[in-house]
Amino acid sequence: MEDLTKKRCVPCEGGTPPLLPEESQRLLARVPGWEIKEGKLERRFSFRNHYQAMAFVNAVAWISHQEDHHPLLEVTYNAVRVVYWTHAIAGLSENDFICAAKVSALLALP
Numbered sequence: 001m002e003d004l005t006k007k008r009c010v011p012c013e014g015g016t017p018p019l020l021p022e023e024s025q026r027l028l029a030r031v032p033g034w035e036i037k038e039g040k041l042e043r044r045f046s047f048r049n050h051y052q053a054m055a056f057v058n059a060v061a062w063i064s065h066q067e068d069h070h071p072l073l074e075v076t077y078n079a080v081r082v083v084y085w086t087h088a089i090a091g092l093s094e095n096d097f098i099c100a101a102k103v104s105a106l107l108a109l110p
Helices: 021-028 050-067 094-106
Strands: 035-037 040-046 072-075 079-084
Touching: 021 035, 021 094, 040 094, 050 072, 050 079, 050 094, 079 094
Parallel strands: none
Antiparallel strands: 035 040, 040 079, 072 079
16 A cells, blocks of 8 residues: 555546545545545644644645645644645545645654
C-alpha cells in the first residue's frame, strides 16, 4: 500500500465519478483522526495559541498550492478545522485523502 504522503493530486474533471462509499472508507482508514461528515473529509486541529494556529494554516496553504487542491479552512483563536472534498465532482476523490495525509504529516500526527 503506497504512502499517501508520497502521492500527488491529479486533476479531477467534471464527469469523473466520486469515490464509492467503500472506497472512501478504505482510504479513511489510512488517515487516522479524520472523519467523513456529510460527504466531506474533515479534521479539527488544536493549538496552544493563535500564532501556532496561523502557522499551521500557512503550511496547509503551501500544501494546497503544491497540490492545486484547496480545503475549506475554519480558523478560531487556537484551532483549525480542515475540510476537503472535490468540488468538480461534488464528492470525495483520492486527492482529498492525499492532502489529508500531508496535512496530518505536518504535525507528525497519525
